[in-house]
Amino acid sequence: MTVIEVRNQFRECLKNQYPIAEIDYYFKKIGSHFFSWDSTLLGLQPHKKLSKREIEKCEDTLKDLKKKRPIQYIVGEAFFGNHTVKVDENVLIPRPETHELVDWILNDYAGSVEKKKVLDVGTGSGCIAIALALGNKTFDVSGMDISSAALKVANLNAERMKASVRFSERNIFDTTDCKGTLDLIVSNPPYVTYSERQEMLPNVLEYEPHEALFVEDSTPLKYYEAILNFAKVHLVTGGNLYFECNPRFMRQMKKLVLSYEEYSCVSRKDAYKKERMLRILKH
Numbered sequence: 001m002t003v004i005e006v007r008n009q010f011r012e013c014l015k016n017q018y019p020i021a022e023i024d025y026y027f028k029k030i031g032s033h034f035f036s037w038d039s040t041l042l043g044l045q046p047h048k049k050l051s052k053r054e055i056e057k058c059e060d061t062l063k064d065l066k067k068k069r070p071i072q073y074i075v076g077e078a079f080f081g082n083h084t085v086k087v088d089e090n091v092l093i094p095r096p097e098t099h100e101l102v103d104w105i106l107n108d109y110a111g112s113v114e115k116k117k118v119l120d121v122g123t124g125s126g127c128i129a130i131a132l133a134l135g136n137k138t139f140d141v142s143g144m145d146i147s148s149a150a151l152k153v154a155n156l157n158a159e160r161m162k163a164s165v166r167f168s169e170r171n172i173f174d175t176t177d178c179k180g181t182l183d184l185i186v187s188n189p190p191y192v193t194y195s196e197r198q199e200m201l202p203n204v205l206e207y208e209p210h211e212a213l214f215v216e217d218s219t220p221l222k223y224y225e226a227i228l229n230f231a232k233v234h235l236v237t238g239g240n241l242y243f244e245c246n247p248r249f250m251r252q253m254k255k256l257v258l259s260y261e262e263y264s265c266v267s268r269k270d271a272y273k274k275e276r277m278l279r280i281l282k283h
Helices: 003-014 020-035 052-066 071-075 096-108 127-135 148-160 194-199 222-234 247-258
Strands: 077-080 083-086 116-121 139-145 165-169 182-187 235-244 263-269 275-282
Touching (some): 020 052, 071 077, 096 127, 116 222, 127 139, 127 148, 139 148, 148 165, 182 222, 222 247, 222 275, 247 263
Antiparallel strands (some): 077 083, 235 275
């Protein structure tokens, strides 16, 4: 088979599931990632014969796409701002909204000259922790997660991106062994309620780790409350917490934060004009 024949096969097999532009993007992404195809190959050499290995890999990928498996898991990487991070089904695929939270932090601490101890709670792939460590050399960053499988991905990312980040397997609901003080805490914890599942796409529901996505409808803010309690002990006075939140619960989030006499907060909208981010100051 030739390049153009395989591309046309992709279009025909996936036309009822994805727009043509998206299909073509997937085809080019697969070619560049697995075979180092130049972006001009299809235009300049449409009748180039593919090897047996190339054809088989394309066919396998086509099957994955038909099953709605995310392209990020197929190629094993995802974009996060200016970085490319490794991902697999043990970690969430990073979202642009989450990088907006990172940008907020980096902008707030752009003039920092003293070392700041930073903790990312529920670090997953490590994308937030690594982006912060690379973005501000005064940050002394660590990340914690309950999933050992996720931490393997995080450590791999830190190693390949040459980021000095320490990761540990910990549960935010059991922090009796945690010592020391922190200047900054950040978290993008599970915040989608199970009742919102019907609003989500199959590629998310069937492949991304549910323990990193969902929270019970009866306790939608339980992770935030645990982190706020943790920060009462470990965050310095004048330190900040940064949260990514479910816009549906922002009003309740603010009420929860202000129920603590130690905290005040300010929210921020994401690029989609949804009130999703929260910065909390400890007094």
